[in-house]
Amino acid sequence: xxxxxxEEAINVISKMPDSASIDDIMYRLYVIDKAxxxxxxxxxxxxxxxEKLKREIESW
Numbered sequence: 632x633x634x635x636x637x638e639e640a641i642n643v644i645s646k647m648p649d650s651a652s653i654d655d656i657m658y659r660l661y662v663i664d665k666a667x668x669x670x671x672x673x674x675x676x677x678x679x680x681x682e683k684l685k686r687e688i689e690s691w
């Protein structure tokens with residue numbers, strides 16, 4: 632069974648040290664959110680090919 636977003640946030644926060652700042656907590660939740668969204672994008676086929684990514688990087 633998949634954890635809800637709320638359950639995942641509670642689990643992550645509970646595993647952090649008591650000295651964690653609000654910035655530490657927010658950053659950890661931000662990273663988890665981005666990883667979750669990335670996984671969903673891959674599952675939906677919303678990806679970029681390596682070739683297209685290389686071309687895009689070269690244009691920087």
